[in-house]
Amino acid sequence: MPYEILEMLANINYNTPLPRPLDAASFFDLVKVRRLVDEATNLAVRAASDIASPTLTNVNGGFPSISSAMGPHGMGAPGHGGRLSRERKFRMREQASQKLGRAYRLDEIACSVATMQGASPLEDVGSLVLQRSPKDPDAKYVHFFHEKIPSRKMAECTSLQPLTDIIEDRPAEPEVLRTRATVKIFKEDYDGAIFDLTHALSISQFLRRSHGSGQEDAQVGDAQRTTRRRAHDIILAEKDQPSSLEAQLYFQRASVYLTMASERILDSIPTPSFNQSNGQPAANEADDGDAAAEANGKSSPDPDKESARDQAEARKLVKTYAKRAIKDYLSFLANYHYSPNLPLKVAKEFNDRVNMVAHGIRSSRAIDSSSWTNSHTVYPLSDLFRSVPPTDLPPYPSQDVLIKLEPEPDETTCEWVTYHPLLTDALHSLLLSHCLAQTSTKEIQRHAYMVARVVRLSDGYPIFQVNKSPARADWAEVIHRTDNWLGLSSSWDTLCTPAPLPLYDDESCSHHPCVHAHNYHVEKPAVSASVAASAAAALLAGTSSDAAAEEERRRKELIREQAILDALDDERVTDEASFRAAIKAHEKRAQRDDAMYSDKPSNGASATPKPGPGTSTSTTGPDTLDGTLNNSNNKKAKHPRPPTEDAEAEPLSRRWSAEDGKDYPLMTERANAIARWVQEAPVVTGMVKRKKRTKKPVGDANGVPAKVDAAGEALEQLEI
Structure with missing residues (x-):
C-alpha cells in the first residue's frame, strides 16, 4: 500500500468518533515506521550504489538531470556512474541508521517486518557505521537487531551489553529498556524483565505528563460528544500524535507476570501418594495454617510437611503474580473503547471514506455528527471486566445471536470495538490470569462471555489481518481438558464466531468478500438447520437418507480440511509423522466437540458452571450470564443449555484418561499447567x-x- 494512502487512512481513522475502528496510536506508529524505513532504504541503497540524488531521470535512458549536467563543471553532485566520497557514504549510512533506530523504538515487530521486506543494504548499515563510529548509539541499536545469530541459540548468543551501553548513554529513552526486557524474557530472567519494564513505564508516564499529551485525548473526546460539525479533519503534527509505547509496556509486563505465575504451578500442586494397602491417596499435605506456623520458625524434620509448606508458598506466589497480571491487562485494555449502540451511519461513513481513498478520491470533509438522532455510549474496554459491568449492554450469548448469520435490515445501531493487534491475546490472557487468581467460577464465566462478545466484534479492516493468538489456543485447551468446567453454552469457537456485518441502507457492506471469514480458527457449522430437518423428515417417513449421508460426508471433509490447516499452523510439527499425528488429533478433537455440543436443547435453560477444586464458589458480583445486570427493562434472552451435568451421565471433573494421553499433545506446557491448577489446586487463603x-x-x-x-x-x- 502506498505511504500516502496509509497516511490518509490513519487520519480518517483518527477523526472517526470513538470507538475508533483501529487504535490510533498503533496506526500512527505504523505510518511513521513505514516512512522511516522507506527513507532509510533510500539512503542505504544510494550509499551502496554511489547514487547522490534520490531521484534520477537518466537511469533508464531519459533526459539527463540538471545535477548530472552541471557535474562536469564542478557544480552539483555527481550523477549516475560517479563515485561518492567515503565521507558522503558514511553520512548517508549514519542518517539511515538514525532513521532505523527511530523506527525500532516505535515498534520493534513492525520495523523488523518492514526491514525484512526492504532492500539488502539495510542489513549492514549498522555494522558499517560502527566500523568508523563504535560508540554511535543508533548504530548499536540497529546492529543489535540485524546481528546474525543462530535462531535456536538466541538466548545464549545475545549479549545485553550493547543495550546497557545505550541505556547508560541515553537514560531517558524507555524504548531501549523495553528491548532489554524482551531479551531478558528469552533468557528467563523474569525479575530483571519486570524491573526494566517498570522503569520504562515510569519514564514513559513522566514524559507523557511533562509534554501534556493528555489534553489532546480530552479535547478530541469532548469534540466527538458534541453535535457540532467540523468542516475539515484534524491533521495532527507528528509530535502531537498519540504513542502506543505505554500500552506496549503494560501488555509486556502483564505477560511476564502471567509467565511467572505459570512457571510456579507445578511446584504448587500437591502430588498425591497412594497407600499400598487400600489404594487410596494418603494425606500428604499440611494446610495453610501449618505452613504458616512453620514459616514463623517452627521447623519440622518431616519432609512431607516441608514440601507442603513450600507448595503453599508457591500457591501464594501464583495467585499474587496472577493478580498483578490482571491489573496490567486491565490497564492495557483501558486504552481502547467499546460502544453498545454506535449509529450505523458512523460505520457507513468510515467505510465510504476508506473506499474513496482506495479509488484515489481525496476528501477532507470530517465525519458528520449533526445527523445523529441519539448520542452513543462509549466505554473503555476495561469497564467491561469490572466487578459490576455496564447495564446497557446487549444480551450475549443468546440463542438468536448465536444462530443469526445475517444482520437485521431495520437495525439503526450496532456494537463496535476498537481493534488492536494484541487485543485478542490480551483478552484470553486475562481469562487465564483469572483462573490462576482463583476468581469465582461465576465471575470467570461472565468474563469469558464478555471476551467472546469483544472477540467476535474485533476487525482490523482495512489495515490489519488476523494474527495467531497463543493465549486463545491455551484457553480453548483449558476448557477442553477441564470438560467445560465453566458450563459455557457453546464451544469457544462458536461463541467467538464473528458477528454479521451491519447493513447500510439495505445494502451489504462491500469491504469484505465474505462475512468476516478471516477470524482465527473458526469452525464451520457441522450441519445446517435446513439439511438436518430434511434428513430427519426423511428418516421419519422411511424414505432414503441420501441427503443426510451426503451432508455427513461433507462435514467430515470440512473437519479434515480444518485439521490440516491447524496442523500446518502448529510450530511443533517438524516431520511427516508429527504432521499426521497432529491431523488425527485435531480430527478427534473436532468430533468430540461436535458430539458434546450438537444435541443441546435450546429451551432457555441457563448454564450453571461447575466449580473446580481450585476455584472459589462465591457469587460476588452480578449473577448473570450475558454480562449485564438483571434489569426489568431488559428482555430475558434464551441461552442454549450446556452439556448435561447429571452425575450419572457425565462425571464431574473427569481426569485425563489414558486414551486422551495417546493423542498428539495439542496443548502447550502453560495450558497443561493451568488446567491442572483449575482441577487440582486447593483454594489459597490468607492473602487478605x-x-x-x-x-x-x-x-x-x-x-x-x-x-x-x-x-x-x-x-x-x-x-x-
Missing part, C-alpha cells in the same frame, strides 16, 4: 492483608517506637 491496629507509642512522638509504627504502616500501603 489485615489492617494493623494503631497503638499509642510509648515515649515522645518523635521517638523510635513512633518511627517503627510509621514505617510499618507505610510498608503496608506500598504497592509492590
Whole structure:
C-alpha cells in the first residue's frame, strides 16, 4: 500500500468518533515506521550504489538531470556512474541508521517486518557505521537487531551489553529498556524483565505528563460528544500524535507476570501418594495454617510437611503474580473503547471514506455528527471486566445471536470495538490470569462471555489481518481438558464466531468478500438447520437418507480440511509423522466437540458452571450470564443449555484418561499447567492483608517506637 494512502487512512481513522475502528496510536506508529524505513532504504541503497540524488531521470535512458549536467563543471553532485566520497557514504549510512533506530523504538515487530521486506543494504548499515563510529548509539541499536545469530541459540548468543551501553548513554529513552526486557524474557530472567519494564513505564508516564499529551485525548473526546460539525479533519503534527509505547509496556509486563505465575504451578500442586494397602491417596499435605506456623520458625524434620509448606508458598506466589497480571491487562485494555449502540451511519461513513481513498478520491470533509438522532455510549474496554459491568449492554450469548448469520435490515445501531493487534491475546490472557487468581467460577464465566462478545466484534479492516493468538489456543485447551468446567453454552469457537456485518441502507457492506471469514480458527457449522430437518423428515417417513449421508460426508471433509490447516499452523510439527499425528488429533478433537455440543436443547435453560477444586464458589458480583445486570427493562434472552451435568451421565471433573494421553499433545506446557491448577489446586487463603491496629507509642512522638509504627504502616500501603 502506498505511504500516502496509509497516511490518509490513519487520519480518517483518527477523526472517526470513538470507538475508533483501529487504535490510533498503533496506526500512527505504523505510518511513521513505514516512512522511516522507506527513507532509510533510500539512503542505504544510494550509499551502496554511489547514487547522490534520490531521484534520477537518466537511469533508464531519459533526459539527463540538471545535477548530472552541471557535474562536469564542478557544480552539483555527481550523477549516475560517479563515485561518492567515503565521507558522503558514511553520512548517508549514519542518517539511515538514525532513521532505523527511530523506527525500532516505535515498534520493534513492525520495523523488523518492514526491514525484512526492504532492500539488502539495510542489513549492514549498522555494522558499517560502527566500523568508523563504535560508540554511535543508533548504530548499536540497529546492529543489535540485524546481528546474525543462530535462531535456536538466541538466548545464549545475545549479549545485553550493547543495550546497557545505550541505556547508560541515553537514560531517558524507555524504548531501549523495553528491548532489554524482551531479551531478558528469552533468557528467563523474569525479575530483571519486570524491573526494566517498570522503569520504562515510569519514564514513559513522566514524559507523557511533562509534554501534556493528555489534553489532546480530552479535547478530541469532548469534540466527538458534541453535535457540532467540523468542516475539515484534524491533521495532527507528528509530535502531537498519540504513542502506543505505554500500552506496549503494560501488555509486556502483564505477560511476564502471567509467565511467572505459570512457571510456579507445578511446584504448587500437591502430588498425591497412594497407600499400598487400600489404594487410596494418603494425606500428604499440611494446610495453610501449618505452613504458616512453620514459616514463623517452627521447623519440622518431616519432609512431607516441608514440601507442603513450600507448595503453599508457591500457591501464594501464583495467585499474587496472577493478580498483578490482571491489573496490567486491565490497564492495557483501558486504552481502547467499546460502544453498545454506535449509529450505523458512523460505520457507513468510515467505510465510504476508506473506499474513496482506495479509488484515489481525496476528501477532507470530517465525519458528520449533526445527523445523529441519539448520542452513543462509549466505554473503555476495561469497564467491561469490572466487578459490576455496564447495564446497557446487549444480551450475549443468546440463542438468536448465536444462530443469526445475517444482520437485521431495520437495525439503526450496532456494537463496535476498537481493534488492536494484541487485543485478542490480551483478552484470553486475562481469562487465564483469572483462573490462576482463583476468581469465582461465576465471575470467570461472565468474563469469558464478555471476551467472546469483544472477540467476535474485533476487525482490523482495512489495515490489519488476523494474527495467531497463543493465549486463545491455551484457553480453548483449558476448557477442553477441564470438560467445560465453566458450563459455557457453546464451544469457544462458536461463541467467538464473528458477528454479521451491519447493513447500510439495505445494502451489504462491500469491504469484505465474505462475512468476516478471516477470524482465527473458526469452525464451520457441522450441519445446517435446513439439511438436518430434511434428513430427519426423511428418516421419519422411511424414505432414503441420501441427503443426510451426503451432508455427513461433507462435514467430515470440512473437519479434515480444518485439521490440516491447524496442523500446518502448529510450530511443533517438524516431520511427516508429527504432521499426521497432529491431523488425527485435531480430527478427534473436532468430533468430540461436535458430539458434546450438537444435541443441546435450546429451551432457555441457563448454564450453571461447575466449580473446580481450585476455584472459589462465591457469587460476588452480578449473577448473570450475558454480562449485564438483571434489569426489568431488559428482555430475558434464551441461552442454549450446556452439556448435561447429571452425575450419572457425565462425571464431574473427569481426569485425563489414558486414551486422551495417546493423542498428539495439542496443548502447550502453560495450558497443561493451568488446567491442572483449575482441577487440582486447593483454594489459597490468607492473602487478605489485615489492617494493623494503631497503638499509642510509648515515649515522645518523635521517638523510635513512633518511627517503627510509621514505617510499618507505610510498608503496608506500598504497592509492590
